[in-house]
Amino acid sequence: MATPAEGGGLAFDPMKQFEVKPLFGGDVINWYTPTNVTLWLFLAILAVTALMVLTTSKRAMVPTRGQSMAELAYGFVYKMVEDVTGKDGIKYFPYIMTLFLFILMANFLGLIPMSFTTTSHIAVTAVMGFGVFIAVTILGFVKNGASFLSLFWVSSAPLALRPILAIIELISYFVRPVSHSIRLAGNMMAGHAVLKVFAGFAQVAAIAPIAIFGVIAIYGLEVLVSAIQAYVFTILTCVYLKDALHPHH
Amino acid sequence: MATEATDVVEKAGPGMPQLDFSTFPNQIFWLVLTLIAIYLILSRVALPRIGAVLAERQGTITNDIAKAEELKQQAVEAEEAYNRALAEARAEAQRIAAEARAEIQADLDAAIAKADAEIAAKAAESEKAIADIRAGALESVRDVAKDTAAEIVAALGGKADAKTVAAAVDARVKG
Numbered sequence: 385m386a387t388p389a390e391g392g393g394l395a396f397d398p399m400k401q402f403e404v405k406p407l408f409g410g411d412v413i414n415w416y417t418p419t420n421v422t423l424w425l426f427l428a429i430l431a432v433t434a435l436m437v438l439t440t441s442k443r444a445m446v447p448t449r450g451q452s453m454a455e456l457a458y459g460f461v462y463k464m465v466e467d468v469t470g471k472d473g474i475k476y477f478p479y480i481m482t483l484f485l486f487i488l489m490a491n492f493l494g495l496i497p498m499s500f501t502t503t504s505h506i507a508v509t510a511v512m513g514f515g516v517f518i519a520v521t522i523l524g525f526v527k528n529g530a531s532f533l534s535l536f537w538v539s540s541a542p543l544a545l546r547p548i549l550a551i552i553e554l555i556s557y558f559v560r561p562v563s564h565s566i567r568l569a570g571n572m573m574a575g576h577a578v579l580k581v582f583a584g585f586a587q588v589a590a591i592a593p594i595a596i597f598g599v600i601a602i603y604g605l606e607v608l609v610s611a612i613q614a615y616v617f618t619i620l621t622c623v624y625l626k627d628a629l630h631p632h633h
Numbered sequence: 634m635a636t637e638a639t640d641v642v643e644k645a646g647p648g649m650p651q652l653d654f655s656t657f658p659n660q661i662f663w664l665v666l667t668l669i670a671i672y673l674i675l676s677r678v679a680l681p682r683i684g685a686v687l688a689e690r691q692g693t694i695t696n697d698i699a700k701a702e703e704l705k706q707q708a709v710e711a712e713e714a715y716n717r718a719l720a721e722a723r724a725e726a727q728r729i730a731a732e733a734r735a736e737i738q739a740d741l742d743a744a745i746a747k748a749d750a751e752i753a754a755k756a757a758e759s760e761k762a763i764a765d766i767r768a769g770a771l772e773s774v775r776d777v778a779k780d781t782a783a784e785i786v787a788a789l790g791g792k793a794d795a796k797t798v799a800a801a802v803d804a805r806v807k808g
Binding site for chain 1: 648649650651652653655656657658659660661662663664665666667668670671672674675676678679680682683684685686687689690693
């Protein structure tokens with residue numbers, strides 16, 4: 385079964401790595417069952433704690449290597465929030481930092497061989513994507529009242545075009561959470577599936593060197609993608625937040 | 634071959650595990666718990682701590698720069714004071730030198746004047762002595778000439794009248 389058959393029946397399934405399984409045996413997955421998702425989410429918490437809390441425990445004036453990484457992450461996201469949303473967006477910085485660090489750590493943890501990538505699941509990314517969408521929409525109405533709707537009324541366009549643009553803007557607004565969450569899950573899933581496919585081909589002696597080289601190359605790419613997708617998710621969140629705080633074009 | 638393929642499909646369940654909606658409540662529950670945990674860790678512990686460290690460092694750097702600026706100012710002031718002292722000392726030295734020079738010059742002038750006066754006095758005295766000697770010599774020459782003339786006249790057999798000879802010699806000497 386495990387030996388590669390001549391007819392192309394390689395015994396591997398690139399999607400098997402994404403299966404949700406109960407951690408302590410059994411088949412039933414209730415909403416409270418500890419699963420491999422639970423384990424890797426917990427490890428993400430540990431990773432965030434290790435980066436942001438343990439390294440800074442000394443509060444050194446001259447930072448150690450770990451502390452400078454924590455400060456770098458802090459400064460990076462803080463500056464992003466400040467640049468994109470302006471001064472009044474700073475109070476939402478902890479929420480955005482939470483999203484950024486969680487996605488970053490979950491993406492990187494997923495790159496450990498045999499691990500489970502929580503951010504490759506649409507259920508996970510959709511919660512975050514729609515969470516951001518709903519929070520930002522409510523915030524927009526609370527902050528601006530009905531004038532939040534001027535986000536869809538492009539006052540700089542000719543009057544005749546405005547209704548059409550309003551429809552387009554409205555559609556694009558409601559597509560945001562979908563694209564926001566599917567972008568992340570899709571990137572993660574595709575990369576890991578491709579890795580698995582190359583790893584599967586490595587079972588065949590003839591193409592093993594190429595396949596292994598492919599695994600290395602794709603792995604390098606995936607490291608990049610992991611960081612970039614965390615960045616993209618975060619900066620889009622900032623952009624949506626900016627729209628809620630300053631809806632006027 | 635075909636059975637193997639169906640085996641795999643059966644094991645994997647309906648296609649992508651991502652679209653297996655039965656696991657959604659579970660994932661969402663644990664995710665929300667995770668996000669809340671990370672948010673609490675960050676907002677209660679990590680972010681205030683890092684923010685404080687960064688602010689403290691910024692403060693220290695600003696303080697140090699201010700202190701350095703102050704020290705630099707002090708150094709500039711010290712240099713100015715030093716230069717001023719140096720200039721004063723130099724002026725004082727010049728003044729003292731000029732005074733000494735003037736004093737010496739005055740002494741010198743007085744000494745020269747005194748010497749000049751002495752020299753002039755001595756010169757006058759000497760001149761007078763010379764004049765005396767010269768007058769004495771003239772008189773002697775006249776006496777010698779009178780005596781000689783009287784002797785010569787006597788030798789020549791004449792009778793020398795002292796009065797006439799003296800008058801003749803006086804006329805000759807004057808002439």
